[in-house]
Amino acid sequence: MNAVIYASRGGNTRKLADAVAGGAGVKAQAIADAVDLAQVDILFIGASLYAGRINKGLRQFLQALKEKQAAKAVVFGTSASGKSALAEIKSILESRGIPVSPEAFHCKGSFLCVNSGHPNTDDLARAGEFAKRVCDGGL
């Protein structure tokens, strides 16, 4: 079984999470709704950057994951700069015994007057295809 969890303050990463979940054939869960996360094969994690870091609630959620709760984690997300949350998530999860795929999906997210309209329909389609490839073992 696979799962998609995410944290999103403004809705950009939630849109991406829904697209990733569509590609993975599951339902996306906001971290607040994912407290009873079962042991999973692939754990997709959606994150944005705020002042260069991931959301505090997501950090606490990841730190509380049980060792080997997921066979592997795959990161996706949005940010204004184009920088990904992969490095921060990788350092948390690998200390918990959960390997993190070097393959991640990242796109621009709207912020104030930059990246207006992102993630857009093309970003969402690519996110869904990415998740499908991961689940089919192609990544």
Ligand SMILES: Cc1cc2nc3c(=O)[nH]c(=O)nc-3n(C[C@H](O)[C@H](O)[C@H](O)COP(=O)(O)O)c2cc1C
């Ligand atoms: C308070 C705040 C701080 C942010 N800091 C950064 C940042 O350091 N680097 C960056 O690339 N984007 C930054 N952003 C932009 C967000 O990462 C971007 O808008 C993202 O798509 C938000 O995702 P969300 O709508 O799912 O919360 C910031 C946004 C906010 C609201």
